[in-house]
Amino acid sequence: xxxxxxxATEIGLTRREAIARAIGIVGATALAPVALSAPATEPxxxxxxxxxxxxxxxxxxxxPKPGARTGGPFRAIPTSLDGVRIGExxxxxxxxxxxxxxxxxxxxxxxxxxxxxxxxxxGRLVPGYPVLGSAVARLLERPDDVLPGYITLRRDGPKAYxxxxxxxxxxxKYEAVKVINGRPPENLVIPGGIQPAxxxxxxxxxxxxxxxxxxxxxxxxxxxxxxxxDQASALMQRREIFDLDAESATDRDRYGRHDFGQNCLLAxxxxxxxxxxVRVVHHDxxxxxxxxxxxxxxxxxxxxxxxTLIQDLEENGMLEHTLVVVTGEMxxxxxxxxxxxxDHWGRAWSVAMAGAGIKPGxxxxxxxxxxxxxxxxxxxxxxLFHTYLRALGLNPxxxxxxxxxxxxxxxxxxxxITAVLA
Amino acid sequence: xxxxxxxxxxxGWLPLLMAGAVEVCGMAVENGxxxxxxxxxxxxxxxxxxxxxxxxxxQDAEFARRVHLDLTGVIPTGTETRAFLDDARPDKxxxxxxxxxxxxxxxxxxxxxxxxxxxxRRLPTVKxxxxxxxxxxxxxxxxxxxxxxxxxxVREILDSDGSDELQPAAAKFYVVRDAEPHQMTRDVxxxxxxxxxxxxxxxxxxxxxxxxxxxYFGIYAFVxxxxxxxxxxxxxxxxxxxxxxDVTFTSxxxxxxxxxxxxxxxxxMIADPVLAKGAEYVVAPxxxxxxxxxxxxxxxxxxxxxxxxxxxxxxxxxxxxxxLLLGRGLVHPLDLHHAKNPPSHPxxxxxxxxxxxxxxxxxxxxxxxxxxxxxxxxxxxxxPGSEPPAEAFAVAPLRGLTPEQLRWSLLQxxxxxxxxxxxxxAQLKKSNPEEYEAKRNDWRWRKDLYEQLERQSxxxxxxxxxxxxQDDSKIDPVVDHALFLLNSPKLLDLIKVAPGTAFDRWxxxxxxxxxxxxxxxxxxxxxxxxxxxxxxxxxxxxxxxPAERASALQPFVWGLLLSAEFRFNH
Numbered sequence: 004x005x006x007x008x009x010x011a012t013e014i015g016l017t018r019r020e021a022i023a024r025a026i027g028i029v030g031a032t033a034l035a036p037v038a039l040s041a042p043a044t045e046p047x048x049x050x051x052x053x054x055x056x057x058x059x060x061x062x063x064x065x066x067p068k069p070g071a072r073t074g075g076p077f078r079a080i081p082t083s084l085d086g087v088r089i090g091e092x093x094x095x096x097x098x099x100x101x102x103x104x105x106x107x108x109x110x111x112x113x114x115x116x117x118x119x120x121x122x123x124x125x126g127r128l129v130p131g132y133p134v135l136g137s138a139v140a141r142l143l144e145r146p147d148d149v150l151p152g153y154i155t156l157r158r159d160g161p162k163a164y165x166x167x168x169x170x171x172x173x174x175x176k177y178e179a180v181k182v183i184n185g186r187p188p189e190n191l192v193i194p195g196g197i198q199p200a201x202x203x204x205x206x207x208x209x210x211x212x213x214x215x216x217x218x219x220x221x222x223x224x225x226x227x228x229x230x231x232x233d234q235a236s237a238l239m240q241r242r243e244i245f246d247l248d249a250e251s252a253t254d255r256d257r258y259g260r261h262d263f264g265q266n267c268l269l270a271x272x273x274x275x276x277x278x279x280x281v282r283v284v285h286h287d288x289x290x291x292x293x294x295x296x297x298x299x300x301x302x303x304x305x306x307x308x309x310x311t312l313i314q315d316l317e318e319n320g321m322l323e324h325t326l327v328v329v330t331g332e333m334x335x336x337x338x339x340x341x342x343x344x345x346d347h348w349g350r351a352w353s354v355a356m357a358g359a360g361i362k363p364g365x366x367x368x369x370x371x372x373x374x375x376x377x378x379x380x381x382x383x384x385x386x387l388f389h390t391y392l393r394a395l396g397l398n399p400x401x402x403x404x405x406x407x408x409x410x411x412x413x414x415x416x417x418x419x420i421t422a423v424l425a
Numbered sequence: 426x427x428x429x430x431x432x433x434x435x436x437g438w439l440p441l442l443m444a445g446a447v448e449v450c451g452m453a454v455e456n457g458x459x460x461x462x463x464x465x466x467x468x469x470x471x472x473x474x475x476x477x478x479x480x481x482x483x484q485d486a487e488f489a490r491r492v493h494l495d496l497t498g499v500i501p502t503g504t505e506t507r508a509f510l511d512d513a514r515p516d517k518x519x520x521x522x523x524x525x526x527x528x529x530x531x532x533x534x535x536x537x538x539x540x541x542x543x544x545x546r547r548l549p550t551v552k553x554x555x556x557x558x559x560x561x562x563x564x565x566x567x568x569x570x571x572x573x574x575x576x577x578x579v580r581e582i583l584d585s586d587g588s589d590e591l592q593p594a595a596a597k598f599y600v601v602r603d604a605e606p607h608q609m610t611r612d613v614x615x616x617x618x619x620x621x622x623x624x625x626x627x628x629x630x631x632x633x634x635x636x637x638x639x640x641y642f643g644i645y646a647f648v649x650x651x652x653x654x655x656x657x658x659x660x661x662x663x664x665x666x667x668x669x670x671d672v673t674f675t676s677x678x679x680x681x682x683x684x685x686x687x688x689x690x691x692x693x694m695i696a697d698p699v700l701a702k703g704a705e706y707v708v709a710p711x712x713x714x715x716x717x718x719x720x721x722x723x724x725x726x727x728x729x730x731x732x733x734x735x736x737x738x739x740x741x742x743x744x745x746x747x748x749l750l751l752g753r754g755l756v757h758p759l760d761l762h763h764a765k766n767p768p769s770h771p772x773x774x775x776x777x778x779x780x781x782x783x784x785x786x787x788x789x790x791x792x793x794x795x796x797x798x799x800x801x802x803x804x805x806x807x808x809p810g811s812e813p814p815a816e817a818f819a820v821a822p823l824r825g826l827t828p829e830q831l832r833w834s835l836l837q838x839x840x841x842x843x844x845x846x847x848x849x850x851a852q853l854k855k856s857n858p859e860e861y862e863a864k865r866n867d868w869r870w871r872k873d874l875y876e877q878l879e880r881q882s883x884x885x886x887x888x889x890x891x892x893x894x895q896d897d898s899k900i901d902p903v904v905d906h907a908l909f910l911l912n913s914p915k916l917l918d919l920i921k922v923a924p925g926t927a928f929d930r931w932x933x934x935x936x937x938x939x940x941x942x943x944x945x946x947x948x949x950x951x952x953x954x955x956x957x958x959x960x961x962x963x964x965x966x967x968x969x970x971p972a973e974r975a976s977a978l979q980p981f982v983w984g985l986l987l988s989a990e991f992r993f994n995h
């Protein structure tokens with residue numbers, strides 16, 4: 004490797020090229036063209052996934068059944084969309100319903116956190132596939148990207164399943180970079196007192212060693228490991244993207260001084276910086292007890308922040324190229340248990356979308372009077388995954404061609420919900 | 426009746442899976458083939474059938490690095506590597522395997538591996554009441570140093586309530602899970618039977634016909650009466666148990682109801698004995714006392730589980746030992762054995778199971794056999810023109826070092842372990858000359874010394890380990906790891922030029938060829954190529970003093986430690 008010394012600003016980019024050249028693989032992995040449209044001059048499509056972890060109750064949010072035996076104590080309120088009502092815990096959201104598309108007929112069949120976290124995000128039950136954020140990071144990637152394609156914002160804690168699966172066979176490059184409790188990754192700064200020449204010599208030694216080690220060996224793990232160093236140098240140079248202090252105090256107040264609010268503001272900042280996919284996890288929806296109390300608390304946080312975010316994205320011109328998805332890993336049982344809770348439920352629940360590629364002001368599908376079954380237009384997890392890809396201008400029927408294997412990007416059994424697509 | 430059929434009768438479920446295996450295993454027994462020869466024969470046949478060309482045999486250097494990592498958890502020193510490469514005896518690989526298995530480092534390594542496997546880095550909710558990790562590790566190390574049979578080890582772990590004078594540490598398995606019955610049920614199934622029955626908690630698992638809700642609750646009934654008792658005076662946790670409590674369950678799908686006594690999958694229910702009223706307890710449970718029943722279902726679990734007749738018990742051990750050396754189970758994932766996820770090479774697993782039963786769960790002996798197999802000793806360089814699938818075991822996989830292997834290998838490559846032991850050794854010789862020989866090879870003495878080194882390098886573990894309860898082996902490299910390796914001041918502390926490290930030795934070698942050889946033997950566990958020697962020559966050509974040489978080398982050494990060749994077990 005006889006690369007000339009690199010200036011600080013071009014290191015992240017040039018390194019990756021250098022590696023690709025060194026290893027003789029340009030574009031890393033062959034991928035059939037999947038973008039349906041979008042010449043490179045258009046702003047990049049982006050994805051914001053708001054993940055209601057634990058499983059929000061559809062009956063207290065998008066699909067209320069006031070008066071039904073399963074309905075619970077809350078009313079349904081009118082919205083900006085004629086004839087459509089949602090739960091009274093979302094008064095602000097009700098005012099922007101005409102900007103959203105809501106699917107009320109999801110039957111995911113899964114009533115388990117861990118399985119649901121994976122399957123909802125991967126659009127299938129079969130393990131090993133990339134989740135939505137990783138898949139889209141891969142599919143929307145551009146050759147000059149330096150930042151990681153997928154960043155996830157969540158709380159620290161023992162519920163490891165919030166990261167279930169991640170990049171699957173796409174490998175380390177598309178794993179989510181994690182912002183935990185609002186803290187950016189550690190070690191973003193070069194320790195004091197180290198000369199640039201030392202760093203160059205170190206990196207040259209590592210690259211030369213990897214180039215030699217690669218000969219005759221399976222390239223996947225070796226590239227995957229090498230990629231993490233490219234990502235590291237890109238993050239080091241752009242670490243200001245994590246700096247919430249650079250946002251105004253007014254904005255920090257507007258988004259709400261709670262984890263979800265601050266994470267949504269950080270998500271806006273990350274999207275503005277050019278990260279393809281951001282996921283914000285909103286925790287604690289798993290209300291097996293005191294479901295109605297919990298949903299008052301959770302919905303209050305979600306409602307105001309969500310609307311602030313959607314309006315900001317719209318005003319900044321970002322919403323037209325950003326797909327926003329609101330989902331959990333499942334819904335909650337219509338049956339109210341003897342602790343006043345609702346349990347795990349996958350048979351009839353709701354997902355909301357807005358922004359890029361979505362037809363605003365649509366409510367699709369219907370459940371029966373008690374919310375126990377889908378009555379019309381049943382939607383599967385595969386259908387949702389197809390829909391998200393189509394909304395982002397991607398072809399869900401294309402395949403990944405990796406390591407000599409061909410895998411469908413989306414479950415071939417699914418089909419996009421055209422009624423919610425613009 | 427061949428020994429094999431006798432065994433099959435004993436383990437009634439085995440023949441179901443056996444179809445074509447009788448021939449290979451049967452033949453194997455009659456011809457007196459050793460286990461590794463049986464494995465070789467089966468795999469050679471399967472590769473031929475699948476038209477898979479396996480990789481070439483590993484080079485000596487490749488083998489030495491791998492077997493040290495797998496059996497002692499750390500790369501060898503440069504001196505050990507050189508000695509092995511220069512050894513001309515034809516049976517040097519078998520000798521090395523035996524030498525490593527007999528070393529105290531084997532016991533300490535296995536203690537770390539089984540600590541992580543059995544606790545999955547969990548912490549109990551109330552930390553100060555945990556069984557001290559050092560105590561638990563010592564218990565495991567002692568068990569592996571004595572090559573305690575697996576059934577005995579499992580029985581002790583399930584039997585210990587923390588009060589046992591001999592094995593109080595064994596209760597850690599319960600304590601880190603707060604003895605929570607559902608968590609216990611799931612992990613007993615996963616870790617001892619290779620079956621993750623979690624989905625069967627609420628209904629028969631729709632994915633697999635053989636995971637039944639009744640199986641889940643059969644295990645659950647063994648542990649449903651448990652709770653953790655925290656002793657405020659002793660600051661320790663004990664496992665308490667009630668004498669009453671029946672288990673019923675309802676399917677959320679069918680609303681069908683069931684009731685069960687303790688029962689292991691495939692086994693029969695064990696009814697509680699009828700005790701006279703008032704005779705239920707040795708000590709009745711209360712806020713201040715730990716419940717000790719006269720009849721303990723937990724003790725029944727400890728009794729029933731570790732037997733060849735228990736469905737999955739032997740298979741799980743065989744599969745896990747295989748995965749320890751080959752990076753992946755014959756059944757993969759390790760805890761999802763069911764009819765639709767059969768082993769990739771059923772006969773290999775059957776031969777291992779048979780061997781384990783005949784040899785009373787001899788873990789050390791089983792690892793020895795697997796390590797002797799051709800399969801284990803294949804190269805990680807691909808056979809020309811193809812990349813065989815991982816489940817064919819036809820090429821050595823590239824597996825990331827575990828956090829523990831990475832920590833010790835960083836300390837080994839930089840000479841810190843050797844230096845530490847040289848100092849301690851001299852001290853021991855001086856202070857205790859009579860017992861010197863016996864003590865220096867005692868795992869206890871060595872364990873304390875390793876623990877001193879652990880303190881400076883704990884951040885390596887926390888950075889690279891999975892979250893508590895999550896399986897480490899699924900962790901891919903992520904950007905946080907790279908940032909740590911590039912920028913963490915703690916990491917820099919471990920690899921900087923400092924007296925008492927390998928830099929002393931490297932700085933003193935003025936001949937570039939000899940220097941390159943020492944560097945590569947110590948870090949990459951092989952001799953350098955001509956290109957690599959010339960790289961090293963260029964780096965030190967302008968250095969005129971040892972100090973200059975050391976500082977010229979430091980970035981280069983750092984780079985090698987960040988390379989894929991160092992990061993992977995290959």
